[in-house]
Amino acid sequence: MKSISLDITKATQFLSEGAVKAYESQVAAAQEALENGTCPGNDFLGWLHLPSSITPEFIAELQSVANTLREKCEVVVVAGIGGSYLGARAVIEALGNSFAWLVQDKKNPTVVFAGNNIGEDYLAELTDYLKDKKFGVINISKSGTTTETALAFRLLKKQCENQRGKEEAKDVIVAITDAHKGAARAAATKEGYKTFVIPDNVGGRFSVLTPVGLLPIAVAGFDIKALVGGAADMEKATGKDVPFAENPAAIYAAVRNALYAEAGKKIEILVNFQPKLHYMSEWWKQLYGESEGKDGKGIFPAACDFTTDLHSMGQWIQEGERSIFETVISIETPEKTLFFPHDEENLDGLNFLAGKRVDEVNKMAELGTRLAHVDGGVPNIRVSVPQLNEYYLGQIIYFFEIACGISGNLLAVNPFNQPGVEAYKKNMFALLNKPGYEAESAAIQKRLAEEK
Numbered sequence: 407m408k409s410i411s412l413d414i415t416k417a418t419q420f421l422s423e424g425a426v427k428a429y430e431s432q433v434a435a436a437q438e439a440l441e442n443g444t445c446p447g448n449d450f451l452g453w454l455h456l457p458s459s460i461t462p463e464f465i466a467e468l469q470s471v472a473n474t475l476r477e478k479c480e481v482v483v484v485a486g487i488g489g490s491y492l493g494a495r496a497v498i499e500a501l502g503n504s505f506a507w508l509v510q511d512k513k514n515p516t517v518v519f520a521g522n523n524i525g526e527d528y529l530a531e532l533t534d535y536l537k538d539k540k541f542g543v544i545n546i547s548k549s550g551t552t553t554e555t556a557l558a559f560r561l562l563k564k565q566c567e568n569q570r571g572k573e574e575a576k577d578v579i580v581a582i583t584d585a586h587k588g589a590a591r592a593a594a595t596k597e598g599y600k601t602f603v604i605p606d607n608v609g610g611r612f613s614v615l616t617p618v619g620l621l622p623i624a625v626a627g628f629d630i631k632a633l634v635g636g637a638a639d640m641e642k643a644t645g646k647d648v649p650f651a652e653n654p655a656a657i658y659a660a661v662r663n664a665l666y667a668e669a670g671k672k673i674e675i676l677v678n679f680q681p682k683l684h685y686m687s688e689w690w691k692q693l694y695g696e697s698e699g700k701d702g703k704g705i706f707p708a709a710c711d712f713t714t715d716l717h718s719m720g721q722w723i724q725e726g727e728r729s730i731f732e733t734v735i736s737i738e739t740p741e742k743t744l745f746f747p748h749d750e751e752n753l754d755g756l757n758f759l760a761g762k763r764v765d766e767v768n769k770m771a772e773l774g775t776r777l778a779h780v781d782g783g784v785p786n787i788r789v790s791v792p793q794l795n796e797y798y799l800g801q802i803i804y805f806f807e808i809a810c811g812i813s814g815n816l817l818a819v820n821p822f823n824q825p826g827v828e829a830y831k832k833n834m835f836a837l838l839n840k841p842g843y844e845a846e847s848a849a850i851q852k853r854l855a856e857e858k
């Protein structure tokens with residue numbers, strides 16, 4: 407089986423000689439610390455050997471629950487936010503038909519997402535869409551108390567029970583949450599839902615290879631065994647005993663830190679040339695943003711879909727402030743084949759492309775962009791992926807996870823906490839007069855009055 411590969415030659419040209427290799431001992435120390443559990447946030451290292459520890463029996467259990475949902479539901483709503491939905495959405499969108507919601511093949515239930523925003527129109531339109539559908543819900547929340555998800559789940563639970571009756575609803579609602587704590591666990595225990603546990607030592611953004619990601623992915627009809635297999639192979643390929651020069655995650659972590667510290671590149675843009683990878687970038691943004699953005703430090707993780715965004719962000723990237731670098735996920739071979747046709751009249755002047763695969767045009771766009779951006783002062787890291795399938799997505803997921811763990815340690819932050827996320831929640835609860843927030847409510851009202 408092939409592997410994803412990394413090309414950093416168009417990034418190192420922006421660095422002093424040996425700048426990446428200079429990280430070798432720090433990377434080794436970071437990997438040692440992750441392995442020995444001696445790094446900051448060491449109570450959240452359950453993801454490190456997760457792929458190789460998933461048993462065939464566990465996959466079979468997940469598949470059997472997924473099959474029940476697949477049999478009983480036309481639509482499955484995945485309720486979750488951040489790490490409790492992005493991984494599943496990333497894989498489902500990467501592997502699914504781009505027009506899945508229009509393709510009524512009835513082979514797979516339609517998977518839709520909720521609980522990741524508080525848009526009234528979004529929720530109203532969702533509940534309206536579900537009115538005449540046989541739908542089920544996967545309620546995902548590690549804390550079990552996240553407002554966005556809890557709000558959506560209350561609506562969905564009621565609607566599901568109203569439409570199917572309480573008994574039948576019980577068979578199509580699954581909770582994925584903490585083993586003991588939180589409202590999601592309490593509801594599941596009371597109602598008798600099937601549940602899966604999010605291990606204590608796996609943080610949300612590292613949880614895609616737990617039931618958080620695996621169950622929705624299996625419901626959507628994709629091969630979770632192959633996904634886990636790809637991740638497990640990447641776990642081996644990036645292990646602490648793999649020499650630095652052969653370890654893609656070690657090199658990626660080192661080069662991005664070198665670009666940040668030595669070349670002042672403070673923004674990393676994850677780029678794809680396949681619109682199906684849009685949510686992979688969203689998943690990656692959370693992974694790196696929450697892991698590294700703290701203590702006044704951290705590369706800002708941004709993302710672009712090319713060539714689409716070359717027509718909106720391309721100008722900035724080519725000629726704006728030189729504080730960016732790009733990491734391009736390049737898919738070597740598309741799953742489908744489409745040749746560009748010849749046209750007798752050639753009114754559009756495109757006959758020079760006739761007979762070529764569309765991907766050949768895309769690949770030249772990719773190469774042309776790479777050369778132009780490098781000429782414009784944008785370092786370029788390239789992650790080559792042989793194919794867009796479950797196995798290689800598993801590799802990509804683990805590659806970015808382990809690189810993130812290493813990179814956060816190089817940056818000397820705790821990559822496994824996210825204390826900053828609480829600030830908006832505290833204000834929101836105070837503004838909404840949540841019980842228990844009386845003092846905060848009074849303080850925030852006073853502040854708002856003074857600011858008037």
Ligand SMILES: O=P(O)(O)OC[C@H]1O[C@](O)(CO)[C@@H](O)[C@@H]1O
Nearest residue numbers: 488489490547548549552610827
């Ligand atoms: O799974 P939960 O507890 O609902 O949290 C969802 C997301 O919210 C955060 O805790 C941030 O508020 C993320 O880290 C997490 O992925």
